[in-house]
Amino acid sequence: MAKQTVLIVEDDPFSRELVVDLLGAEGYQVLQATDGIGLVERVKREWPDLILLDIQLPGIDGFTLARQLKADPETRGIPLFALTAYARPEDQAEALEAGYDGYLSKPLDTKALLHTIARFLGSPGLFLDNTSPQS
Numbered sequence: 001m002a003k004q005t006v007l008i009v010e011d012d013p014f015s016r017e018l019v020v021d022l023l024g025a026e027g028y029q030v031l032q033a034t035d036g037i038g039l040v041e042r043v044k045r046e047w048p049d050l051i052l053l054d055i056q057l058p059g060i061d062g063f064t065l066a067r068q069l070k071a072d073p074e075t076r077g078i079p080l081f082a083l084t085a086y087a088r089p090e091d092q093a094e095a096l097e098a099g100y101d102g103y104l105s106k107p108l109d110t111k112a113l114l115h116t117i118a119r120f121l122g123s124p125g126l127f128l129d130n131t132s133p134q135s
């Protein structure tokens with residue numbers, strides 16, 4: 001099976017590199033973007049299996065991008081998670097209303113991040129050995 005691919009859209013280099021290192025070490029292929037310019041087009045070229053999309057981004061904010069991705073029948077099925085330092089409950093509600101499937105607060109809880117991704121994609125390690133008994 002091909003590697004599961006995660007796209008992270010995050011303007012903060014520290015948060016972005018943390019995710020790239022963490023997911024790369026877990027065996028995911030990680031694509032990166034620093035803003036959402038041309039995001040829908042890029043998603044349709046590279047077809048990530050899951051997208052981590054910051055809310056506060058230069059140019060186009062994550063809420064707007066989430067609405068674009070979820071309005072498009074080709075991209076709406078891709079799991080989409082907010083990465084954000086916003087902490088108020090109303091911001092979480094707005095993220096879900098915009099179409100995000102879930103919400104991860106910064107600073108990132110790395111265990112929660114891996115658990116969330118594995119829940120949607122499966123852990124890459126699970127696919128390495130397809131000869132094991134099914135019992």
Ligand code: MN
Nearest residue numbers: 011054056057
């Ligand atoms: Mn940001």
